[in-house]
Amino acid sequence: MRATTLSAFLFAFLAAALAMLQAPADSDMFWHLEQGDWTISHGMVLTTDMWSFTRAGATYNTGAWLGDVVMSTAYGPQLVTGTFSGTDSSGLGWLGLDILRAVLVGFAAFFTARITLRVQPHLGWAAVPVLGTILVSRMVWGDRPQLFTLALFPLVLDLLFAWRLEGRTRALVALPFVFVLWANLHNAFVIGLVAVAIFAIDAWLEGERRMRVPALATLVACVVATQLNPAGGGAVARAAAYGALLPGWIVEDRALDVLSGAGLVFATLLLAAIAAAMLRGREGIAARLGAPLLWPGLIAPFTVLALAIQRETPYACMVLAPFVAAMVPDAIGRPRIVAPVVPRVIGLAIVVVLAVALALEAALAAPREPDLGAYPVGAVPLLGSLQGRPHLLNEYDWGGYLIRYAPTYPTFIDGRGEAVFVPDVLSEFQRVVALAPGYRDVLKKWDIALVLLRPDRPLVGALREDGWRVLGEDARWVMLSRP
Amino acid sequence: MRVSPFALFLGVVFAYLVTLQPINDSDLFWHVETGRLTLAGDLPRVEVFSWTARGEPVFTDQWLGDLVLAVARAAAGWPGILALRALAVFALVALVVDAAMSARPRAPIVAAAAALPAILLSRFAWTDRPELLGLVCFALMIRLLRGGDRELLLTIPLLFVWAQLHGSYALGLGLILASCAARAIEEKPERWRFVPIASFAVLATLLGPSGLDAWTSSGGHFLAPPRFIAEEGAPDARTLPGAFFLITLALVIATASLGRRATLRETLVLVPVALVALTATRHTPLLAIAAVPFFASRWPDPIAGLRDRSPAAPEANLGRTRAFLIALLAFLPIAVLDAHVDESTYPRAALAAVPEGAGVFNQYDWGGWLLYAKPSTPVFIDGRLFPYVPDVLADYRAIVGAHPGWESVVARHGVKAMLVRPSDPIAVRATERGWRVAFRDAIAVVLIR
Incomplete structure (x- = not known):
């Protein structure tokens, strides 16, 4: 097993362990669970409002029916009878949500680390941007379907980088299937499509000729795959409308404040990337990372997205992390290293130990009750x-x-x-x-x-x-x- | 430093264009009033314009900027203010474009394109405040920092003047220190010479009426900007300046990644400016201005091939051209002749119903204008902010928003009248609680207890 893969597991378990300790508290979590319960009870997607008196009977679609179902299943679905005891669950209850959150956050951290370690095998240089990204991603650790976007975006990026930087065309085959799933889990799959489009454009502009057809075919297949959801093409249109309207009345959709915690981490990564890019220039980036057009093609639009809508900041950090990890040491003249290989048995043993530790944490320390401190419980x-x-x-x-x-x-x-x-x-x-x-x-x-x-x-x-x-x-x- | 004729030409064009913009910035009025007191030999060190914070210490870090505005007003009335704005914009645009031209002398199209983000973004700061003078100083600083030792030395007197004009000088100090550090690393022989330069730069910022307090004002403003003020908010893509800024930032990223390598000096100037620009909307023009020579030196020239094939143009008399362009500014008085304050957003019609003396609660945005329009009525609050934080500002927000307990805040201050917008919650609630409407129109409502 390569040391970079083992390191990625380390970051994954660290992030999962952190996420596991967070008590469920997100304000949208409750209605997502209710929607999931209803969908499971009735065997159909809920598309009519039945919970407000101001929009009673109105049709709607939140674009996350499968995410609701998964959440509800993790909790243990409630029969929709009109009453709720709060703790009665046929499943794991709140612990189920803790575990789901930990798995998805760990998944995100694994692939973010994998992308970063692919271009920077030195753990010390990779650790800072990866840990920074994990910390920034805490802003989207709320128990909602957006956790699936947090997990799937770096997976998509990893597959794309594997193809573009290492020539592994087979990695592209998985992408349409990922998008079928994603388009039903959460409506933000559009940022994944944007990433695929950027890679496709890069392949046509500066990639080898043999890359072009697979790139275009993958993009088309992914777009088609996203139509396979109850809303069909409406899902993309709705996501595009959301991006165009940029609703500013929700705090998480407002412009990013770089003087806040997450904003400061993002600004640090961004400015480090700009400084390294300036000092190395196009030739230096091409020599170190290859694909000199791809990196600004990814960094610029995702930076704009993060600054415009603060909840998108983790995805911009995922794009910045590998660039910063590779180019900052390169700009100050540090040599590149090759990732050592760890004997498979030892690697697997470490992973098993970490998994057991995580399971123990779940059993002993994961919150069994939500944090209702922000709600009118009385x-x-x-x-x-x-x-x-x-x-x-x-x-x-x-x-x-x-x-x-x-x-x-x-x-x-x-x-x-x-x-x-x-x-x-x-x-x-x-x-x-x-x-x-x-x-x-x-x-x-x-x-x-x-x-x-x-x-x-x-x-x-x-x-x-x-x-x-x-x-x-x-x-x-x-x-x-x-x- | 010779400024290119093309830069002077664009400076003159925008100088005349900016005279079309009305005079209506609310902060102008308290700047002028403060400058007027300074002109009379009485630099205000304590608050004198409000009835809520009277006697509280105030910052004097913009004293020269206030004085310049007051002199312009005293000398030529509102045309004087407009002429000052036009001259400042002339200088700013000329410096910005000249920075581009000097980085790319034979490609005016590239220079113009490189300067465009700076002109578009700084456009939102072309108002009648010391901030505009600060931008001119910043543009000049960027130009000088690209030069040699002589230009670096000139940054010290520039910084001294800047530190008296506007609080943005702090960034200039940071850039001088960064440039000295970069050059000390890159130029090993006699690198010690940068130590006294850096020291004098620091000293230059302390030689003013505020002394060390000047650092407090700038530092506090940078680290904790009052986010409820639109221009102090994070750059927002939903607004035009925010959108322009994000495009500029994307261009910086693209240029850095796709262009040739930058020097350490270029990097240590642009990156700190980018950080400052990210923190608040009002700082966004700084990145565009600092990036001008960077863009100009690296962007491709679309007509390079055409120019190389065309015959060389005859030598022009650049000195006469420059003189002619500058002489065009002599006609500026014609453009500013009918300068006046645009009061379409101010409650002029309501003033007759506003009682004189202390006790009037006013809308924040009208505070500065009230100092000019009705000096016999001290303000509750105005755009100077610092005399009012934290208590008066908190009370203002409690009253104007009709927060629970607003009536006790009103009673504590002894508010006897209110001049607010009809859409303000207090305008709605106070009438329900028995306040009499003494005046109402589409802009303002005056409520009397």
Whole structure:
């Protein structure tokens, strides 16, 4: 076994171990689980809204039906009966999600490390950008189908690099199958298609002649493969529309702040890449890495993507990591090394030990309960005690939680955001909580009789002053009812 | 340093074009007022314009920039301000294009293309503030740092002037130090000579009314930009400046990867500038300006073959050409004659309903304009930011957003009137809580307790 492969396993297990310790807490996780449960129970994809009263009956598609099903299966699917105990599970429960997350994060780290170690076998030089990428990827470790994109993007990159840099054409054969899966797991498969297109263009512009037809055929096959999902061609159109509209009302879709933790790591990698590229120039890059057109062809668009939409930053780091690992030492005159070979038995033994350690961690330390610190836990019993089902105005971030834990109360809005509530309901939500002109019209239009919001919302202060009754509150939430 | 006629020509063109842009930057007014006090011999070291932070210490790191604006206003009114802007843009564009021409003397098309990102991005900073003067200094600094020892020495007096004009001088200091380091590594003989140059550069930034405090202002602003202000936000692809910046960054990546090797000096200038540019929208023009000679020296010339085959042009009298182009600026007064403040976004019509004296709560964006339009009414807050952080700013946001408890904040400050936008939450809520509407139009609403 090559030492680089063993090193990749090391990074994978390290990342998986880190990911395993994170308690499930993502606000969208809850409705993804509900969607998965419903799909399994009914044997068909859920395409009609049944959880809000503002868009009840509207058709929608989040582009992640298979991701929902996998999540639900990992948790242990619940029969959709309209009630939920929170801990009752026919499977592993929250531990199942911890394991799924660890596997996918480990998968991502493995292939990111493999790509990097392919061009920089020296573990010391590879470690910094790979570890940086793993740290940045924490921003997308939320328990949602986007974990599948985190795992599959570096896999696609690895297959493409294996073909382009090592001439392994067979690696391309797997790509269409990966995209069939990806297009049903999560809607962000489009970034994978972009990567394939960049490699194809590079092959035509500067690759050997024999590379061109396989490159083009692979691109076409991958595009066709992505049509094999319930939305058909609509999936690509929806992803393209999302990219074009660049919704800025969700924090994770906003521009990247390079003075934040993840932003600083990304900026460091980017600036190191620019510095190394400047000092070595085209000739130096060609001599060290080959394919001098490919690297800027990958780095430039993914850098722009990361700066435009911060949740795409991990993928830009995955592209930067191998370049930085190889070119920075090259720019300062460090010699290139050849990866040593580790006896297969020893390599396998190490991998087995790591796997056992991970299993022990899962058994002993992985969280068995979600972290509900950000949610209005105390409000759920209150809701259950109320007579009737008045229309509830809830925080956007709590909608998924309420879908799972208070399913008898349809939400005003939830994390299915641009699939269901954009533009009208979202703008009404923003208007009413911020006391924008016309906010009373929104309350009247939807006959809002109950409000569950953060205490610092301007609307909360106004309703208190107007005599709305406080049914319950704590530091995180307050529930008010109309007098 | 001789500036190319082509650069002067483009500088003159943009100087005249920029006079078409109205005068309406809200921060201009407090810059002028501060400069006016300085001109009268009373450099403000404490806050004097607001009723909420009166007496609090203020930074004086832009004193010369404020003074220049005040002198322009005093000498020639609003035409003076517009003429100053035009001259600054002339200098900026000429320097940027000349940097490109000097890197690629026989390829004006390439030079123009290389300068285009800088012109397009800096366009958003062509406003009437010391920041524009800072950009001119930056462009000149970039030009000088590409030269030899003589040019490096000239960066010190430039840095001294820059440090009095605008807080962006800190980047200039960083670039001088980086250039000295790069040259000390590359030029082994007598590398000691860069030590005094670097030392004098540091000293140059401390010789001002602010002293060491000047570093506090620049450093604090860089490390913790107030993100709620649009220009201090991260470069956003949804905006035109953000989109231009990302394209420029992509061009830097492509040029670095596909061009010939850069020197250590080039690298240590461009990379720190890229870092600064990434941090906030207002810094994005810096990368484009710094990248101009880098682009110009490496981009392919589409008509190189054609030019090589065409007969050589007769020698032109460059001195007369330069003089003629500069002389065109003498006609600038015609372009600025009818300069006036564009008040279409300001609440001029509402002023009659605004009471005089302390106690008026105003929209942040109108604070500077109010200093000019109604000096008898001190402001609650304005664009200077630093006298107001953190407490007054927090109170402002609590009131304008009608956050829970806003009425107690109003009572604590003794607010007796509000001048806000009709779309501000406080405009909606205050009327529901009994505040009387003394004036309302599409731009502003005046509420009286």
